[in-house]
Each structure stands twice: as structure tokens, then as C-alpha cells.
Amino acid sequence: MLSRTLLRSRIAAPRVNSLGLRFYSFSQEEQPRIRIGSTAPNFEVNTTQGKIDFHEYIGDKWAVLFSHPADFTPVCTTELGAFSKLKPEFDARGVKLIGLSTEGVDSHNQWIKDIEEVATEGEKFGFPIIADSTKEVAYKYDMVTEDDFKNLKSGMVATVRSVFVIDPAKKIRLTMTYPASTGRNTSEVLRVVDALQLADKRGIATPVDWTEGQDVIIPPTVSNEDAKAKFGDFKTVKPYLRYTKLN
Numbered sequence: 709m710l711s712r713t714l715l716r717s718r719i720a721a722p723r724v725n726s727l728g729l730r731f732y733s734f735s736q737e738e739q740p741r742i743r744i745g746s747t748a749p750n751f752e753v754n755t756t757q758g759k760i761d762f763h764e765y766i767g768d769k770w771a772v773l774f775s776h777p778a779d780f781t782p783v784c785t786t787e788l789g790a791f792s793k794l795k796p797e798f799d800a801r802g803v804k805l806i807g808l809s810t811e812g813v814d815s816h817n818q819w820i821k822d823i824e825e826v827a828t829e830g831e832k833f834g835f836p837i838i839a840d841s842t843k844e845v846a847y848k849y850d851m852v853t854e855d856d857f858k859n860l861k862s863g864m865v866a867t868v869r870s871v872f873v874i875d876p877a878k879k880i881r882l883t884m885t886y887p888a889s890t891g892r893n894t895s896e897v898l899r900v901v902d903a904l905q906l907a908d909k910r911g912i913a914t915p916v917d918w919t920e921g922q923d924v925i926i927p928p929t930v931s932n933e934d935a936k937a938k939f940g941d942f943k944t945v946k947p948y949l950r951y952t953k954l955n
């Protein structure tokens with residue numbers, strides 16, 4: 709029985725068949741298991757901005773990696789246009805955006821022209837889209853439905869709407885998965901980036917529907933004495949539910 713580490717190192721590199729073509733094993737057993745705190749699987753892939761090594765692309769920034777079912781589809785067009793318009797907001801938070809579908813670079817580039825025509829209000833499209841035609845990334849990040857997992861080997865698959873927020877240490881910090889029929893909420897993606905970065909910086913947690921500037925929660929692991937020293941005033945609703953304002 710191969711150890712999980714050895715299995716992972718085997719899928720990290722593509723295998724090459726007798727015709728010299730790269731292929732990947734898409735076995736369920738060898739698939740990485742992505743959890744909050746896992747290292748984001750690395751990959752080298754073609755994108756609309758050239759070939760990238762994903763970890764090098766992230767560098768010392770945060771990243772949001774998100775997949776789309778297919779090029780030239782209506783919901784995806786609205787999503788990519790909206791994310792592109794919000795690029796300055798992501799830049800301000802030190803976050804690099806990168807999209808994905810399993811079609812090629814030429815198709816993506818043609819589609820970007822449409823996105824710029826109808827969904828970016830005349831702005832240039834702002835970030836790379838991965839051409840995951842080998843489906844390596846879709847497999848490593850499990851961006852497929854139960855049925856399409858079985859089809860990975862056989863042809864084009866439509867990825868679901870996955871979102872991965874990855875920190876500069878390349879750790880997975882948050883995941884979301886939406887079906888093809890439901891477009892994502894760009895404000896929610898920005899909101900969770902704000903919440904994650906604030907939690908890292910200030911050692912707080914954020915309550916339901918929190919947005920920037922609202923009261924935050926003092927984690928139960930912080931004693932009242934430490935909370936006073938760290939945050940000054942705070943409001944105790946229950947011994948385990950304490951709110952404070954950040955300045």
C-alpha cells in the first residue's frame with residue numbers, strides 16, 4: 709500500500725504515455741484532499757497571461773482561485789466581468805485573482821473580448837484565466853460534480869463554480885462551491901477576504917453578516933483580562949459572546 713505522501717508526489721507530476729503525451733491519473737484515491745489549512749496544490753499551467761507556476765504567481769500575496777463551467781456562457785460572463793471591475797479592491801487588499809475553465813487559451817482570449825464588450829464597462833479585463841485543458845487543476849482542487857469526476861479522463865468537463873482563498877503561506881483559508889446555475893456574489897468574496905485578513909491581524913472573529921467597520925467578536929480563547937488589555941472596552945452579552953469595536 710503506497711503512503712499518502714508518495715501517492716501525492718506521484719500525482720504532482722504528469723505521466724507521459726507511449727506517444728509522449730502528458731496525462732494525469734484521475735483516481736479518487738490519489739486525489740489531494742483540500743481542507744482549510746492544507747497547502748494549496750501547486751501546478752504549472754498555461755493562462756491568458758502566459759505559463760505560470762501557481763505558487764510563484766501567488767508570491768507574497770493572497771490569491772483567489774475560481775473556476776467556471778465554460779467559456780462563452782452567460783453566468784460566467786457576468787461573474788468574470790464583475791470580478792474584473794473589482795480588481796482595484798482586490799489589489800488594495802494584496803489579493804491576486806485567477807480564473808479557470810477547461811478550455812484553451814485561444815478560446816479564453818476570444819471570450820475576454822466579449823467580456824470586455826458587455827461586462828467590464830469598457831475596462832480591460834484584469835487578470836489571467838487558466839486554460840486547464842488537461843484538467844489537472846480541476847482534479848487537484850476537485851472542481852467537478854460527482855458525475856463529471858467520472859468523465860475527467862474522457863473529454864471536456866464543465867467545472868463547477870469553486871472559490872479558493874489562499875494566503876501568502878500558500879495555505880487554503882476558505883473554500884466555496886456553487887453549482888453551474890448559481891452565480892457567485894463578488895461582495896461576499898471581498899467580505900471574507902476582509903474577515904480573514906482582519907482575524908489574522910487583530911486576533912478577532914467576525915459575527916454573522918459582518919462587514920468592514922462593524923463590531924467584531926472576541927474569541928472564547930481570550931480571557932476577559934487579556935481582552936481588556938488588547939481591545940480596551942468590550943460588551944459581554946454572554947460570557948462566551950463578547951463584542952468589541954476596533955479602531
Ligand code: BEZ
Binds near residue numbers: 777781782783784889
Ligand atoms: C453559465 O455560465 O451561464 C452556465 C454555465 C453552465 C450551466 C448553466 C449556466
